[in-house]
Amino acid sequence: MTHHDDKRELWIGWWTLVVFYNLYGLLFFVIARTQPPPSPSLDAAAIAEWFDARRYGLLYGYAIVSIVGGATAIMNAMLACSIRRMSVSRAFAYSYLVIYALATLPGMLIMGVACTVGAMRPDRDPALLHWLYDFAFLSFEGTMGVFLIGSLVWMAAVLLDRNGVFPKWFGYLNLCNALTEVVVAPAWIFKRGVFAWDGAIAWWINMAVFVTYTTVFLTLLRRMIEREDFGTGPLPALATGRARELAGTPGAVR
């Protein structure tokens, strides 16, 4: 980065991140209503009812997902930018970019297409709907490996960094997030109980950690942009008083 005092691009990226995550939550939890996930133990008739009950939500919801899914590129670029700002090899940022670009497929698009295919023809054979249902939710669960490795890459970068881009505790928080991704793995084996894909351990606790992790990294990215001086050395430290002032005035970031 060679130009100075111009944070607009970074702020556009950061706001894209914030809008994307909120939209993602709205589409999956409220409109399509595929999260929290339903039980993997439902029979074919119950699954046909499940598709029928949220038919338009799935169709409209995933139509919007397919339109905005590309925003993940800006989001990933933002995160890779933070790693590039660190005193570590570029390989970390490249690995992060590649692996999160991959996450878009199972975590959003494949699941969206499978649910849409199920919803668009209500008269489809329930056995086929059953197949699409399993395919959709297993695809969603399939992002666990991506988030596992992605978190470990970010962890290593933060802990090795000497520029102080992020605090070290965020590196350790990445480790916590990575370890809760491992906990999702039993969802491939169990159809009911706490380890199934809708279970207390495989979904609820994992989601609580993920939401905390996401909120933390959005806040830390915001602080990084506030301090950014576009030089190549360590980031300027944010004065405690200034940090308090900025934390108390959301408008200050614009």
Place this chain on the structure above:
Amino acid sequence: MTTATKGEARRVVPGQPDMWAFVLFEGLVFTSYFAVYVVRRTLSHDLFLQSQAHLDLRVGVFNTLVLLVSSWSVARSVQAAREGAYRRALAHLWTTMLFGLVFLVSKVHEWAGAIAEGFGFTADEFFSFYYFLTGIHFLHLLIGFVFLGVAARELASPARRSQELVETCATYWHTIDFLWVLIFALLYVMR
């Protein structure tokens, strides 16, 4: 480990405070796993008791003692490093690794025995929790070897020797020991 001594009055905790954030957060995550276990156990009390009877309490006690010794050893290593006795500190660290390794081998042996008797991951709900809790702890312990490796690297070279980093790594090791004690109490002892 003791907290701040004379010359370190400003330090609130041993090692990086960042690691303590990890301890707190990971403690919360494990507490939630334990809460789910206790609820499920209460709902299927008889089944959990029946299955628990297949675990060998002596093996659980042995594993706990092994990890407690490893924790004591890493504390001795930190103390030696504080005194500038780096060779001794390194020797204690190797002892920690050795006991950590004994725990891993013992755990794999225990799993293999249970599986051979027909009690696999999907045998029943108790055994699902047993493999889950001991498995996720096992993973934490494997990561612990990376932390011990970092501490050994610090102690080995006069050019490095960051006391803070050594204490940070020791804090991680104590945490997994602490988590094991809770897992042991829940899986092997609680009736």
